[in-house]
Amino acid sequence: MTALLSEPRWAPAAQALVDGCTDLRDDEDRVALLAAVCEGLGDELYPAFLRVLWTVGQHGDHAACAAIARALVHALRTGRLPSGRRSAWGDSAPTPAQSAFGRVRCLGPLEYLCAWHAQADPVRALSSAQFHLAARALMDLVGASAEARALYCEKLLADADDPLPGALTRQTREALRALATAWGQGAPSFEACARFLQALPGALTRPLPPALSRLPTHFA
Numbered sequence: 678m679t680a681l682l683s684e685p686r687w688a689p690a691a692q693a694l695v696d697g698c699t700d701l702r703d704d705e706d707r708v709a710l711l712a713a714v715c716e717g718l719g720d721e722l723y724p725a726f727l728r729v730l731w732t733v734g735q736h737g738d739h740a741a742c743a744a745i746a747r748a749l750v751h752a753l754r755t756g757r758l759p760s761g762r763r764s765a766w767g768d769s770a771p772t773p774a775q776s777a778f779g780r781v782r783c784l785g786p787l788e789y790l791c792a793w794h795a796q797a798d799p800v801r802a803l804s805s806a807q808f809h810l811a812a813r814a815l816m817d818l819v820g821a822s823a824e825a826r827a828l829y830c831e832k833l834l835a836d837a838d839d840p841l842p843g844a845l846t847r848q849t850r851e852a853l854r855a856l857a858t859a860w861g862q863g864a865p866s867f868e869a870c871a872r873f874l875q876a877l878p879g880a881l882t883r884p885l886p887p888a889l890s891r892l893p894t895h896f897a
Contacts, residue, residue, distance in 0.1 A: 687728055687729060687732045688732060688736070690729045690732075691729050691730075691732040691733045691736070691737065694710075694711075694714065694729055694730075694733065694745065695733060695737060695741045695744050695745065697710045698710065698711075698744040698745050698747065698748050699740075699744045704747070704748070704750075704751035705751070707747065707748035707751065708748055708751050708752045708755070708757055710748070711745075711748055711749075711752060711759045712757065712759055714726060714729070714759075715759035715760075715761075720761055720762045723760075723761030723762075723789065724761070724789075724793075726759065726761070726786075727761075727786050727789065727790065727811065727815070728811075730745065730786060730814075730815055730818060731810075731811045731814035731815045731818070732814070733745055733818050734813075734814035734815050734816070734817045734818030734819075735810075735814035735817070737818070739821055742817065742818045742820075742821035743821040743822060745818055745821075746818060746819055746820075746821040746822035746825040747822060747825075749819060749822070749825045749829070750822055750824050750825045750828060753825065753828040753829060753832060754828065758785040758786070758832070759785070759786070760783040760784055760785050760786075760789070761783070761784060761789050762781040762782065762783050762784075763781065763782060763784055763789065763792055763793075763844065764781055764782075782843060782844035783844075784844055784845075785832070786815055787812060787815055787816065787819075787829070787833065788833070788836060788844070788845070788853065790803065790808060790811055790812050790815065791808075791812070791845070791849060791852065791853055791856070791873060792844065792845060792849060793808070794807075794808035795846070795848070795849045795852065795877055796845070796846060796849055805874055808870070808873075808874070809867075809870050809871070809874065812866070812870045812873070813866040813867055813870050814866075816860065816866035816869065816870070817866050820866065826860070826861075827861070830857050830860055830861035833853055833854075833856065833857035833860075834854060834857045834858070834861070836850070836853060837850045837851070837853045837854035837857065838850075838854075848877060848878055849877075851876055852872075852873045852874075852876035852877050853873065854876075855872040855873055855875075855876040856869050856870065856872050856873035856876075857869075858872075859872040
């Protein structure tokens with residue numbers, strides 16, 4: 678079983694992923710690389726894959742982010758966005774037998790972060806500040822490609838409209854819709870993430886990252 682080092686080397690891992698997507702000239706090969714990294718870590722370490730992605734978004738220059746975003750464009754177009762599995766909402770951690778009967782759901786990077794903050798056990802959930810940092814960095818990575826951003830917004834809005842998979846609660850889907858609508862209308866990642874946090878029940882009593890309360894209600 679793959680295991681993380683006691684002190685994971687996030688920056689070198691992010692650079693290796695950028696180098697791979699830069700060196701590969703074929704979209705299929707780039708998507709295959711993302712899939713190989715994601716599948717190699719497995720479901721339990723899918724958050725580590727997300728950490729590599731948001732490290733690129735947080736610290737990479739435009740060229741680095743664009744290299745990954747190009748791969749995500751093809752992944753989105755072909756329905757192969759690297760995803761992690763979570764229990765369907767309302768379920769406890771699934772057993773292998775439950776997994777075989779569809780009690781787990783696959784979520785793409787941003788949707789996974791949303792569920793991790795809004796639906797996880799409070800002890801294991803991302804705090805508002807952690808969600809804001811991670812989601813903003815991931816969105817900045819995707820936003821290096823206007824096409825990737827547009828395609829991802831379409832996917833998020835479709836997910837918000839579809840209750841059947843059982844992956845997200847109604848409240849989480851409404852908050853996801855607020856994020857995707859804002860992001861699709863040109864809001865920067867900071868504001869779009871704030872829309873998600875503010876749309877959740879209890880947002881006014883939940884500790885938010887500094888300055889979010891000063892954001893405007895509407896934006897151009």
